[in-house]
Each structure stands twice: as C-alpha cells, then as structure tokens.
Amino acid sequence: MESSWVPDIDPASDFSLANIPFGIISTPDDPAPHAAIAIGSYALDLKVLSTAPDLLSQLSPNIPGLASAFSQPTLNTFASLGRPIHRQVRSALQNLLSTTTTHPSLLRDNPPLRARALLPQSTIRTHLPMAIGDYTDFYAGYHHAFAVGAMFRGPAHALQPNYLHLPVGYHGRASSIVVSGTPIHRPTGQILLQPPQAGEQQPQPVTGPSRKLDIELELGCFLGRGNEMGRGIGVDEAEEYIFGYVLLNDWSARDVQTWEYVPLGPFNGKNFASTVSPWVVLADALEPFRTRGVQVEGRPEVLGYLREGRAEGVFDIALEVDLMTAEGDTTTIGRTSSKNLIWSFPQMLAHHTLGGCPMRAGDLLGSGTISGPGGVNERGSLLEMTENGKKDVLLAGMDARTFLKDGDTVTLRGFCGEEGARVGFGECRGRIYSALQ
C-alpha cells in the first residue's frame, strides 16, 4: 500500500490511505455540518475542497451534484449516488493524498488550501453521518444468540426453531441513534425486581432507573439506495445497496427488556439510545477482508432467496470493547471478530425485503451482538460476560462490574489490515450519566 503525505500518520491509525471513511463534521470556521473524510489524525474537509474548482473537477469528472452533496448536513445525498461513484471518489481522494499523487499542485503543494481543508480531528466536531429513516436490528451473532438462549432455556434449546432458517430481526427506533460521544442517560423503566413467586397472584412491577444497563457490540450497515415497495432485493444484488459500515453500541436495559418483551419484542429496553461511530467505512474499503461466516455442523440448507453466490459473506474485523471507570482506569473487557455472524448483510437485506418492505438511502441495519465462540473475554455484552449478573467482570483499579455504573465510559473499536494500511472505525464511545427522571 502506498503511504500518504499527510503528516504524522501513526502506523496504528484506523484511518490510513487504504481506508478513506466519510463523515459529517462542523469546524470553527464553518459550524454548519458538512462532509469530510478522515486521514490519520486529520479530517479533510470536503466542502472546503469543493470550493477549489480545479480540484473538484479532477476529483469528480462527470459527477454532477458532488459539491452540493458535500455541503449537506448528512451523507444521504452522497450515499445515494451509488457504489460506482463512491469507488471513483475514494480512489481520487487516495490519489490526492498519496505520496505519489499525480496532482501534487492541487492540495499537497498548495499550503493555503491545505491549511483550510486539512484540520486536526481534535479541532472539529463529528455529527451523526446519516439521516436514518428506519433502523433494523438483527440477531446474526451466532455465539451471542446461542449463549443467551442457553442461559434462559438450556443448551439443548438455545436456538429457536427459526434461527438457522432466517435472519431474525426487529425494527428499532431511528430517533434514538446518536453519534459517538453523546452522553447516555441511564433509562428509567418499568421493572419486575423479583420473578413472580409460586402462588403469587400478581406480579408487582416498580418504576426506577435500570439496574441492568448493558452494551451490545455490533456492526452497523448504512444503505445508499432503496427499493420500490413490493419488490425485494436479491441476495446477490444487495451489495449495490450498501453504502458503508460503522460500529454500533445498542445500549440495552436488560431488566426493562425482560419484563416488557413478551410477546412483541424489545421496546423501552432498547429505544433510549444506540451509539454509532462517526466515520462511515465505505463498503469497498472492507472488500479485502472478506471471509466465511459461522459454519454450523448439520445446518439445513437455506432457502433459495438467502443462498449467496459468494461464500465469503462477512468481514474479519477485529473488535474490542473497553470499559473506563469514572476513576479513569481502562480495561479491555471483550475482543472478538465480525466474522462471528451466521448471516451476511446481503442475506439480511434480501430477507428484510422479501415481502416488499421498502428500504431508503440512510437506513441502518445492525448485525446483532457479536460474540466469539470462546470464553467470557470474547463476548459482546455484559449479559454474557457476567451470566446475567451472576459473575463479576474484573476491571483495572481493583474494580469489578456486573452491569454498567454511572460514570462508566464504554468504547468500541474495530479494525482490519496491517499496520500502516489499517482500515478501522475509530471510536464508538458513550459515557453513562445518572437517570434524568
């Protein structure tokens, strides 16, 4: 991989020249949110770049509307230009930022433009990258589904009968998606403190702050294109509908969820907040990291609409969960990989639209919690790590947790590739504050 002339890129940076993820920023000079990419410890302001006519025409020959797309407060317009355009623009930006750029005068050797366009990330603010029409959360993390099912029903009945046949999912709450760094207030909820006792006439729920506030380590997928209502998306054409990927922490109040979820699924246990990382890694940037998803012995063949032409349906992205206490001690409590999915995003999309459900550019699909097959340090939720609060997770600073305490900060990280050419997501971070009500 070529290197970039952008100064001081750490070899361990998620934002190497091989990545070029897109996001929405505001800057001291321009507080209106607009598009940028991340490169090393800098953001390259695409709205500023768009004001340089030579540069834009170099970057985007024959792409009408690109300058306008880069001035929007979300990436939806850019996303809906389609994957061939994303590919062309990413490639042109890689050329522009490469040490071997064919157009050094446009940016590298243009100090005034560099000063305006190449901004230290510490000086800018990131915003939610997409206007999300609908958010759907799947349950495709096989080892998570198995572990949680085994916890409540025993290993013989861990998976529901439908699990190996269709990507189970539910509709989430689009309004509750926030960008990394947004404070998370512990939700208040209706909770059953004790399961109903034998002979007890009535359960006695109470109202109070959740006592079982948890994380869910997920991969999120943003769509760049929609389908006509009534017409499904074929599994092998689904890639063309995908814009890119983010990390997703689907904060969960387990005690609220346990009491509310029968028979219609999770509701207030999930809809108070979900955090996404700010930089959308384009689908093309992850192509080199494809691999096969979870293989289950004796699994029945899936129905035709879910059968993919390509075996490598998922990505091998290293994922980590850090927990920092209010005292500032940080522990990596979980490490796994996004290859631990049993359904690919194209399969999720083909299933989601089988009945004709309309998708729109900006829609977000979550993978479901991702856990590895191994021990508690490979798990993507505290529910699993602590066996629903029965065991402690030990932390640095002589501390321990079953579920999250006020003042805790959880940071998800994810990356693939060699040092110097990493494709990563940056941070998906949220700090827990006490309940507001």
Added chain:
Amino acid sequence: MESSWVPDIDPASDFSLANIPFGIISTPDDPAPHAAIAIGSYALDLKVLSTAPDLLSQLSPNIPGLASAFSQPTLNTFASLGRPIHRQVRSALQNLLSTTTTHPSLLRDNPPLRARALLPQSTIRTHLPMAIGDYTDFYAGYHHAFAVGAMFRGPAHALQPNYLHLPVGYHGRASSIVVSGTPIHRPTGQILLQPPQAGEQQPQPVTGPSRKLDIELELGCFLGRGNEMGRGIGVDEAEEYIFGYVLLNDWSARDVQTWEYVPLGPFNGKNFASTVSPWVVLADALEPFRTRGVQVEGRPEVLGYLREGRAEGVFDIALEVDLMTAEGDTTTIGRTSSKNLIWSFPQMLAHHTLGGCPMRAGDLLGSGTISGPGGVNERGSLLEMTENGKKDVLLAGMDARTFLKDGDTVTLRGFCGEEGARVGFGECRGRIYSALQ
C-alpha cells in the same frame, strides 16, 4: 352546531363543520403536494387560501409562517406549531365556512376565490399527510389481546403477565406507511406450512406468497411535538404532544408472523405495508367524544407514571370494516368502537418515553387492533373472526373468506357525533393485488 354554506353537505358526511380535518393534496392546477382541509364532499385548498392576503391575516393573526406551512408537502410544520395554533386555525376556518360567518366577503361571497380554493374531492389526489420519523404499534385493544391470547394459550393464560401493567408495543416500519388507496401487494414470505411434527428433526419452511393475509383495524395518532432525549413526557401533559388521529389498517401476514416472531417480535409479517386514512382529525375535534376505556375487574392499580388525572382517556368512535370482493359485493364484516382500548394514547406516550426515548413531530402511534367484547362481527381482524382460519366469514354474493383473497378491497371507516355534525375519518382503503415476486 352551526351549518356550513358549502354546497350539498350530506348529513352523514364525516366532514361536517364540526370536524375540519387536515390533509395533503395535489390538484390539477397544482401538482405539488400541499395542505387542505375536508368539508363535505369538497377539499378547501389552504395553499390557495394563503395567497389571499386579507383572508390569511384574518385566519391567522400573529401566526408567523402559516402560509409557508400550508405550502409544504407534509403537515409536519403545521403540526409542530402546537395545539393552541391548531385550535385557533380550526376555529377561524369554522367561522369562514359557517352560514353565519362574520367575514362573508373573504370566501363565501368571493366566487373567483371559491372556484380556485373549494375543489370537489373527486378532482384532487390525497397524499400521506405526514413525514413519519418513527412508527410504533401498541397492543392496547383489550378484547383483541385477550381473544388472540386465548386462541393460542387458552383463556386462563390469555394475557401475558405484563399486559395490565404497561402498554405493550413494538417499533414498526415507518417506510411502509401508505395513504388510503395505495395498492397492497400480497407479501411473499418464509412460512412453515405445517407445525413441526413429533419426532421431526428440523422444521421445513418454504418461500411463497402469504396464505394468511389479514387486516388490523386500528386508530393512529400523529404527534405534533417531540421531547428532549432522556426526558419523559408526563401522562397529563401528553395531550399537548398530540396533533391528531387517523384510521390505520396494519396489514398482517399471519403465517409469516407465526414463524418469524420468536423471540424479537413481528417483522416481515407487518413491514410490507400499513394504510392510513388521508385526513388527520385534529385532537380538539374529538374532545366531545371522550369516554372511559376498558374496565377490567380486579385490575391492579397502574404505576404512578401511567395514572391519568382524567378518567375519560379514550374516544367513542364507531368503527367499521367493509370487505368488497373483486366482483364488487360489499359486506360490513366488523363493527366496534375505539373505546375498547385499555390504554389511552397519553398513557402510551408516557410509557414510550419513560426511558427517555425521543419523539419527533410526525411520529405515528398505532393503538393496536381494536375489537369489541362481543361476537365475531365485533372483531378488528380476520384472525379473530375466523379463529385463525378455522371458520368462514360469510360475505354478500354467496362468498366467504378465512383470510384475504387477491382482488379484495378492505375499507375502514370511523365516525362520531350526530348526523349533520359528524366528526369522521373518511375511508382507509386498500385493494389486494397478487404478489410481485
């Protein structure tokens, strides 16, 4: 109630002077969707009215932005002006259209403006009235929940333990909401034709058009105002967040739903389409029709955040379901009332936001299927009328149904009040077409 000078208002019209519901229309002269109200068999074009400066200043003294709100392609801007403004504008429009109007010269005695603004509904097209950020469907129809629960678990366990303690609900799919008249294609889905037999190793699902396509008769509630993330909406302030009401047919594929819904709730069985009536009946118009919801003997007292200051939390709206066959024979297969809810919309809203979930103007809440306590002709779904396909619903024309056939048209109707002063919803209609895939 006063009468209107608008010609030929049928005493049975849903759109009496007592109503004044708001919608979005396009017209032969102005194909860009914009705001209107319904009066008798006419639509009064509010964008045209806004071009008459005297009239607008009469209608809206001190309401900045009203003309602009009426030119928008959705009612979201108008809705977010708040209930006091809705009240003021509705009252001014009632005055304008009354036989005893204090301003006859503005419209009644202004033939050129009348010709441009008062349009037969047969000449205009209605559109989805709101841009819906999120759609939530509740399960507050007590007799429906009881009947469906009894069907699958027996009457002793009909209601889940949480049912009397919290308004059970789930997140629906906002992109799938369509306006009355939009064709509904039978969804294709993954279906288990036979429940797994004893000794069978694996269930054998198939892909195919749903064989159990059903309706759900619901009342829909549009919000006009949002809350700050993390801050709940108190049950007694919730009315101020409500813009108005529509009829809602939450089309359901029962066979898809049965197989998919464990453990995360309904998904493809619901997300292919839901139909709303085009005219939003303002919350104020329904105030005279308040009544108490379902009273259940021995019901435990609800928790404080759900306790309403007012006993009359729901409305007594007469509801009807018509089924017309492809041959044109129409049968009213169900009649009930919206008073058959055990939770009010303020209670649903207080519960939805208890954990801080953010609401936005334009969000849609569905009541859940509404059925009466009586026989099969009081039911809001074919699932109940036919006991999940075991019994026929008899139709005019010597026909019968268990679930819907291609070519069937289902029309929901709802109204309250005396003839001549009815407050009704018009039609919520959809025709079933064969699966597209």
